[in-house]
Amino acid sequence: MNLSSIRVGGIAALGFAVLVMVVNLLLGTAGLPQPGATPEEVREFFATTDARVTVSTALAPIAWILLPVFAAxxxxxxxxxxxxxxxAWPLVGLGAAIMQNCLFGGVVATQAVLSAGSLSADVEWGVWQLHTAFFSLNAVSLAIIMASLSLAGVRTGLIRRWHATLGCVSAGAMTVVSVTTPLHMDGGPLGLLGLAGFLAWVVWLATYGVVLLRAAKGTAEVAAATEPVAVNA
Structure with missing residues (x-):
């Protein structure tokens, strides 16, 4: 059972990393407004929403399935x-993965509401501000995931020290982004720190996926080598 969980967890990590990059590419090329955008820019974007935004919204639930599976x-x-x-560090990471799904669910839900249209200008701006707040506060869940699973991995010898260091440093950056949310709701240099933390998160996650696949393969080989051989009477 554990062997299966390890292998599937590795596949889930790689799948999540690919999926999150695809979603960000779709939204980036579609021109999704960034913190600091004006109400007019937000209204214009969601008034002319194309298929890329719809596809990215549809892909989000798949990511919510993959992340807890990776943590498990x-x-x-x-x-x-x-x-x-x-x-207990792996359990903290699993709990944070569920927390991340809940917070990012707010990001996707507000995005879906904005895409649906038929909102007054004031309501649309309020929903957009809520979207921005959810997106920034979500960084703390990623910080907990990286810190806790880095500690679990390095303490058990599952991952290398550089990998754990990357996770902890990125977790620190994400924590700063999250706790300073009120200071950069309208944009600012802290957004670059968030971008750096996000890129480190994707590298950390994909690397962990490879680690889990190798761990599953190694465990399977050991199990096969120690399996008793039946002797015919």
Whole structure:
């Protein structure tokens, strides 16, 4: 059971990394407004929403499935290596993955409402501001995921120290972005810190996916080598 969870967790991590890059590419090329955009820019964009925004919204639930599966795979791999060293950190990461799904659900939901149209100018602007706040506050869930699963991985020898360091440094950047949300609702240089943290998150996640696939393969080979051979009487 654990072996299956580890392998599927690795596939889920790689799938999530690819999916999140595809979604961001779709929204970026569609010209999604950024924090600091004017009400007129927001209204113009969502009044002429094209298929790229619709597709990105439709893909989001798939990502919400993949992320907890990845965290569960890390928990299974850490436990297989050392229950004591893994401690409760994998469970913290799994909880944060669910937290991330809830917060980012707010981002996608407000985006869907804006795309549906038929809102007054004031209501549309309020929904957009809520979208921006959800997006920024969501960074703390990514910070918890990276910090907790980095600690679990390095303590059990599942990941290398550089990988854990990348996760913890990126977690720090994401935490700063989240706690300073009121300061950059209208844009600002902290947005660049968020972008750097996001790119580090994707690299960290994809690398963890490869680690889990290798761990699953190694465990399978050990299991096959130690399997008792039946002797015919």
């Amino acid at each position: 795979g890390v928990a299974a791999a850490a436990r297989r290596r050392s229950v004591v060293q893994g401690d």
